[in-house]
Amino acid sequence: MKKTFRLEGLDCANCAAKIENAVKKLDGVTSASVNFMTTKMIIEGDDARIDEIVKSAHNIVKKLEPDVVVKKA
Numbered sequence: 001m002k003k004t005f006r007l008e009g010l011d012c013a014n015c016a017a018k019i020e021n022a023v024k025k026l027d028g029v030t031s032a033s034v035n036f037m038t039t040k041m042i043i044e045g046d047d048a049r050i051d052e053i054v055k056s057a058h059n060i061v062k063k064l065e066p067d068v069v070v071k072k073a
Helices: 013-024 047-064
Strands: 002-008 029-035 040-045 069-072
Touching: 002 047, 013 029, 013 040, 013 047, 040 047, 047 069
Parallel strands: none
Antiparallel strands: 002 040, 002 069, 029 040
């Protein structure tokens, strides 16, 4: 399943790369990308675990970039 989110307030390309790399390492994720220019995060993962993956991704964003707001795109 594929989910797309908008990362409002993302203003650091290096932070976008850190978020992408951390989300890619989550169990059940088949692919993840964070586009700094469009501030979009796209996650593809196991259908049965997608809710758990999304929650973990939100936690990663909050840990690395506390001021960024994650919204469904």
